[in-house]
Amino acid sequence: MSTEPKSEPPPPSSSRAAEPSPATSRRALTLATVAGACALAVAAGGPPLALALAPLRATKRSGRWVRTVKLTELEEGVPRRVAVVDDRKDAWTIERGVELGSVWLVRRGDAVLALSSVCPHLGCSVNAVAAPDAKVGGGFACPCHTSAFDAAGRRTSGPSPRDLDALETKIEDGHVAVDFRRFRIGVEEKVET
Amino acid sequence: MIRRAIQLLDERTGIKALAAHLLDEPITGGARWAYVFGSALLGSFMVQAVTGVALMTSYAPSEKTAWASVHFIQFQQAGGWLVRGLHHFGAQAMVILLGAHLAQVALFGAYKKPREVTWWLGLGLLAVTLGFALTGYLLPWDQKGYWASRVATNIAGTVPLVGEATQRLLQGGPEYGSLTLTRFYTLHVAVLPALLVGLVAAHVALFRRHGVTPPPKADPSRVDAFFPKQLFKDVVAVGAVVAVVFVLSICEHGAPLDAPADPSSDYPARPEWYFLALFQLLKYFHGPLEIVGTVVLPAVVGVYFFALPLLDVRDGTALRGRVKPLLPLLVVGAGAVGLTVKARADDARDATFQQERAKADVRAEVAARLAMDGVPPEGPLAMLARSPELRGPELFDRHCAACHTLGGHGSEEERTAPALDGWSTEAWILQMLHDPDGDTRFGRTPYKGEMPSMDVKPADADDTWSPMSADDMKAAAAFLALEGDAPGVAPPAGSLRADAARVERGREIVKSRCTSCHLFEGSGDDGGQGLAPELSGYGSHAWVRTQIANPASKETYREGAVDPEGEAAPAPGVGRRMPRFDGELSPAEIDLLATWVLGEARR
Numbered sequence: 001m002s003t004e005p006k007s008e009p010p011p012p013s014s015s016r017a018a019e020p021s022p023a024t025s026r027r028a029l030t031l032a033t034v035a036g037a038c039a040l041a042v043a044a045g046g047p048p049l050a051l052a053l054a055p056l057r058a059t060k061r062s063g064r065w066v067r068t069v070k071l072t073e074l075e076e077g078v079p080r081r082v083a084v085v086d087d088r089k090d091a092w093t094i095e096r097g098v099e100l101g102s103v104w105l106v107r108r109g110d111a112v113l114a115l116s117s118v119c120p121h122l123g124c125s126v127n128a129v130a131a132p133d134a135k136v137g138g139g140f141a142c143p144c145h146t147s148a149f150d151a152a153g154r155r156t157s158g159p160s161p162r163d164l165d166a167l168e169t170k171i172e173d174g175h176v177a178v179d180f181r182r183f184r185i186g187v188e189e190k191v192e193t
Numbered sequence: 194m195i196r197r198a199i200q201l202l203d204e205r206t207g208i209k210a211l212a213a214h215l216l217d218e219p220i221t222g223g224a225r226w227a228y229v230f231g232s233a234l235l236g237s238f239m240v241q242a243v244t245g246v247a248l249m250t251s252y253a254p255s256e257k258t259a260w261a262s263v264h265f266i267q268f269q270q271a272g273g274w275l276v277r278g279l280h281h282f283g284a285q286a287m288v289i290l291l292g293a294h295l296a297q298v299a300l301f302g303a304y305k306k307p308r309e310v311t312w313w314l315g316l317g318l319l320a321v322t323l324g325f326a327l328t329g330y331l332l333p334w335d336q337k338g339y340w341a342s343r344v345a346t347n348i349a350g351t352v353p354l355v356g357e358a359t360q361r362l363l364q365g366g367p368e369y370g371s372l373t374l375t376r377f378y379t380l381h382v383a384v385l386p387a388l389l390v391g392l393v394a395a396h397v398a399l400f401r402r403h404g405v406t407p408p409p410k411a412d413p414s415r416v417d418a419f420f421p422k423q424l425f426k427d428v429v430a431v432g433a434v435v436a437v438v439f440v441l442s443i444c445e446h447g448a449p450l451d452a453p454a455d456p457s458s459d460y461p462a463r464p465e466w467y468f469l470a471l472f473q474l475l476k477y478f479h480g481p482l483e484i485v486g487t488v489v490l491p492a493v494v495g496v497y498f499f500a501l502p503l504l505d506v507r508d509g510t511a512l513r514g515r516v517k518p519l520l521p522l523l524v525v526g527a528g529a530v531g532l533t534v535k536a537r538a539d540d541a542r543d544a545t546f547q548q549e550r551a552k553a554d555v556r557a558e559v560a561a562r563l564a565m566d567g568v569p570p571e572g573p574l575a576m577l578a579r580s581p582e583l584r585g586p587e588l589f590d591r592h593c594a595a596c597h598t599l600g601g602h603g604s605e606e607e608r609t610a611p612a613l614d615g616w617s618t619e620a621w622i623l624q625m626l627h628d629p630d631g632d633t634r635f636g637r638t639p640y641k642g643e644m645p646s647m648d649v650k651p652a653d654a655d656d657t658w659s660p661m662s663a664d665d666m667k668a669a670a671a672f673l674a675l676e677g678d679a680p681g682v683a684p685p686a687g688s689l690r691a692d693a694a695r696v697e698r699g700r701e702i703v704k705s706r707c708t709s710c711h712l713f714e715g716s717g718d719d720g721g722q723g724l725a726p727e728l729s730g731y732g733s734h735a736w737v738r739t740q741i742a743n744p745a746s747k748e749t750y751r752e753g754a755v756d757p758e759g760e761a762a763p764a765p766g767v768g769r770r771m772p773r774f775d776g777e778l779s780p781a782e783i784d785l786l787a788t789w790v791l792g793e794a795r796r
Binding site: 052070095141146159185187 | 480549
């Protein structure tokens, strides 16, 4: 085909007899092509984009009461990390009785202070630190970026923008139940994710 | 023949002209070692692509399988460790080469007009490469990658306005889960490679259009062809990089694999070394200023890099005329080095960090060993939760160590129950028969004075008392120790219980002499009134399990043996009776606690 003589005039863009001037026809064709390509792109790209953006709409699960240890297992004033065990639905999986995360429990008489173990700075898991003199009354420290909190979870030093997040607790049949929630990281206000 | 084939191919494809175009590029001012970094990056990327595709053949991105499949690659597949090592160290080599390439281009002024777009495309490639590093770090779904990535996505979340949406899109939802992995994986193996190939094509095309930027003192009349003079240097550079990466992979036997990601654990998260400067920066901006460290300063550096060709518009590439626009680059470079050194020094001084790191290393090592037998479909965390080796000490510390000691767990000063080291071994039973109230046995317990010695005459004994002979004691110990052995396990050679006749004699002695107080197979002479425990199966796994679940079941000790809840502590220095644990611990936990206690006691 490539050996065809080049002297021939270019073939007309349309064979219709009654056609508008070549310039208008060319512009219309360009417009149609661009519009068609855009429509095609939207048709082909839209559904994948919607799928990729689906997590924006994923419903958030707010608090749930999870039963943890017996109150008698907690020593007065001594923080204890307790795993929060409950059912977990993750994407296509449902699991029964798995560890969702952990909370720090501090017994204060018949009440229990529960603190989320997630550092409000950037989400590392905070540790309890023993006070220099005794094991009671120490605070909490984040192993990542040096945020520190007192025994009540109040920010004492380091970069964290707010105190440790307290969670509601109640005593059920001698067990400590915790209203397990997660909060946005790295902001001053305590808002749920 | 070959010449003819090439000729035929060329007639149909124009391959010769293409090769000439690629290889005959003129290098104004002559070939230089300073120009090798771009090619070295391209070479390293090819190594990453090949090793990456190889890793994809065995990797399974889901919460339950990612760690297990990486473990399989690292420890069980032929050559898997080497491929993983090449990919791991190759990635670090790329980061270093990027730094070198950027520094060379900046020093030579190769970003200057008309090469601005080349420079910007290069910055895009820098971002894509760091994106590769960030997304790749998570894929093994081990503690290191999991916690570092959580910090990274939380940093994304601190960006005003778009932060939360960005974080959700990266994580695949409000929390970490399998979708986080599939998304990071998609970015790592499809999106970022496509971006990188496109950017590289444009970057190289523009570079070819404008050519190299020789230093001012280079002789412009000297022109080398890319092939072979520059290409030779480039190949040497790529070779050197690959050689270093090979050596590192072999020395380290692949790449590290931490314990499986555990959202409820504590872990001292640290990023890969080239992000340590950013990590350290986060420590300095407190409270509402947090965003300065997470977003503002990194963005300022990014804007500076972008603007560099616009700031430096004076003619000429002589370094002297460009000090001012390049000064921030120097500050950024020095700052990065300083912060990295500080981060390292802080960690080296931090005893708590070292302890936690050591704890994490032990867990990683145990997990790697356990997974050699295969990981269950419920995932590696389920595997670890079922491991007596890992869970045993945790459960013992939490539930037993307040009263007992065993293998370094529990405090000898605060102990109020028997020390369990050696418990139910032949030597321990012999001591028990001789001196039951010894300090490590009943000495500190409410049972003190309950059991008489077999060979020391008690003060209140009458004339009919006679000591048990040493031979009889050995026979009883042999029989009782055998009761504790797992069924089907042959007694160790040289042990007392290896002698079947002695064991048989021991059985008769125990049944005739001990049952006046003890139960044996459910019955004894005292009508079930006493405190002495059941001796059949003594020290067996079932016996220990029962004892932990409920010490008063009669299958070990009897009604009076259990500690009633809420009872006041007895006299100071004397222990309480043992509480039952079947409410606090699940049967599975009791089972693996018993396994660990027995293993540790008989170590």
